[in-house]
Amino acid sequence: MLKLANLCKRYGSKPVLQNLSLSLQPGEIYGLLGPNGAGKTTTINIICGLLKADSGTVTIGDRPAGEATKAWVGVMPQSNLLYGSLTCSDNLFFFGRLYGLSRQDCQRRVDVCLESVQLLDKKHVPVERLSGGMQRRLSMAAAILHRPKLVILDEPTTGLDIEARQELWQLIRQFKSMGVTVLLTSHLLDEVERLCQRIGILRLGELLAEGTLEELRSRIPAQEIVTVETKDPQGAVARARQLGYPHRTYGGDLAFWVPDQLELKDLLDRFDGISLDSIARSPVKLEHVYLEVTRQPEGVGGEG
Numbered sequence: 625m626l627k628l629a630n631l632c633k634r635y636g637s638k639p640v641l642q643n644l645s646l647s648l649q650p651g652e653i654y655g656l657l658g659p660n661g662a663g664k665t666t667t668i669n670i671i672c673g674l675l676k677a678d679s680g681t682v683t684i685g686d687r688p689a690g691e692a693t694k695a696w697v698g699v700m701p702q703s704n705l706l707y708g709s710l711t712c713s714d715n716l717f718f719f720g721r722l723y724g725l726s727r728q729d730c731q732r733r734v735d736v737c738l739e740s741v742q743l744l745d746k747k748h749v750p751v752e753r754l755s756g757g758m759q760r761r762l763s764m765a766a767a768i769l770h771r772p773k774l775v776i777l778d779e780p781t782t783g784l785d786i787e788a789r790q791e792l793w794q795l796i797r798q799f800k801s802m803g804v805t806v807l808l809t810s811h812l813l814d815e816v817e818r819l820c821q822r823i824g825i826l827r828l829g830e831l832l833a834e835g836t837l838e839e840l841r842s843r844i845p846a847q848e849i850v851t852v853e854t855k856d857p858q859g860a861v862a863r864a865r866q867l868g869y870p871h872r873t874y875g876g877d878l879a880f881w882v883p884d885q886l887e888l889k890d891l892l893d894r895f896d897g898i899s900l901d902s903i904a905r906s907p908v909k910l911e912h913v914y915l916e917v918t919r920q921p922e923g924v925g926g927e928g
């Protein structure tokens with residue numbers, strides 16, 4: 625449904641996208657991750673035709689991206705582009721006309737879309753009186769008004785509370801059941817884990833890793849991440865080295881990659897003689913893979 629081939633973009637002498645290639649299958653939700661400045665918004669702007677790549681191609685459906693494919697794409701940008709003093713219905717009407725819908729089609733679609741994002745009862749309410757979550761839902765309605773085949777969601781739930789976030793997740797899942805392809809960017813890794821069938825990790829404009837959650841997880845050769853609190857970190861690291869467990873620091877906490885799924889007793893036995901204040905075990909998560917990929921250009925390797 626979307627194919628990027630060898631996209632390159634520089635701002636001045638600074639490379640922002642470096643031979644970026646990826647493709648999205650029809651109906652999939654693809655998560656594009658990367659630290660601030662990785663090039664996600666630049667990629668989106670190129671797909672939408674707001675920016676021109678220096679080289680490379682964008683194909684949407686079976687055609688090169690351009691005038692002919694504009695109507696196939698809907699975008700929900702990072703910041704809402706809504707008019708605060710206009711009602712929900714007037715905002716959508718405006719966007720519908722921009723996308724080239726007829727007045728009649730606009731009128732029909734506005735109600736359908738407001739209903740699909742559960743805002744029909746706010747139809748005549750000015751946007752400035754809506755909560756942040758409702759405004760994001762209205763932005764989503766604006767993105768799907770013209771029935772695009774590809775929807776691009778740029779950090780759709782940033783800044784929302786968990787309830788509002790869950791409402792949006794439900795809407796995004798509905799896109800999948802409607803056969804709409806979704807490209808989603810987010811810094812919320814649990815969101816990406818929940819929603820996306822495939823995930824790409826971008827760093828300095830390069831796609832460093834791509835795959836299903838399982839494929840990405842397998843980049844970390846561990847069954848479990850074991851996080852410890854100890855007054856003797858050096859002793860704990862030395863023991864982990866003897867055991868062949870790579871160590872990492874996550875948010876200031878010392879953690880080990882443990883290759884086997886051990887009973888707690890066996891795990892404690894292995895750290896016998898080291899004073900541990902607490903020990904916590906978790907499965908390998910996207911967060912661990914993401915930190916590994918974005919922090920270490922050479923890929924997964926032992927720190928210890």
Ligand SMILES: Nc1ncnc2c1ncn2[C@@H]1O[C@H](COP(=O)(O)OP(=O)(O)OP(=O)(O)O)[C@@H](O)[C@H]1O
Nearest residue numbers: 635636640658659660661662663664665666667702
């Ligand atoms: N108009 C511009 N002129 C010069 N540099 C730019 C311009 N727009 C973006 N950049 C730079 O390009 C790089 C990629 O920016 P981009 O906004 O695509 O990153 P991002 O992955 O979307 O980041 P974020 O997660 O913060 O939204 C950054 O280093 C940014 O400073």
